[in-house]
């Protein structure tokens with residue numbers, strides 16, 4: 091993600107009922123050096139632009155990764171894009187020997203909670219004042235994932251039998 095992406099990003103962000111991010115929040119994240127990525131669909135013709143499908147913002151620390159934002163364009167939901175992003179996050183975090191990935195999600199955001207649980211994230215704590223709403227802190231422990239990968243001969247999609255890409 092770069093500053094030139096932000097008009098499109100904020101357009102999708104505005105469609106997400108659970109969203110709280112402004113263009114300034116994205117710009118601040120880029121300035122702070124957080125990891126921010128856009129997933130685009132390559133245009134079939136040269137005169138068309140590559141459509142923005144999803145984006146995410148991650149804050150790395152020495153041994154943890156915090157997922158600050160993950161959003162999929164409403165027209166592309168339930169097609170496995172968020173799971174693909176979570177899967178890439180696992181790979182990146184493991185390649186840097188990180189211990190865990192965590193995030194906060196509003197208790198009212200059932201689609202997201204279902205997604206994280208399906209992916210193996212566990213509830214860790216309940217926070218009562220997250221943008222004036224209750225939120226769950228959920229975490230994925232990567233040592234467990236690493237063990238599964240070793241045991242399953244490096245086939246990451248098989249860690250959680252519930253994980254399925256559409």
Ligand SMILES: CC(C)(COP(=O)(O)OP(=O)(O)OC[C@H]1O[C@@H](n2cnc3c(N)ncnc32)[C@H](O)[C@@H]1OP(=O)(O)O)[C@@H](O)C(=O)NCCC(=O)NCCS
Nearest residue numbers: 106160161162167168169170171172173195201202204205
């Ligand atoms: C949450 C979000 C990122 C999911 O993206 P997605 O690309 O649609 O998700 P995927 O297709 O990769 O994964 C599908 C899984 O997510 C969960 N899920 C997605 N939409 C759901 C819905 N409407 N109701 C219940 N579960 C849902 C389910 O676990 C589903 O698996 P299933 O089909 O086996 O039940 C997307 O809905 C979104 O962008 N929401 C707005 C922004 C947001 O809330 N971000 C999370 C903030 S913490």
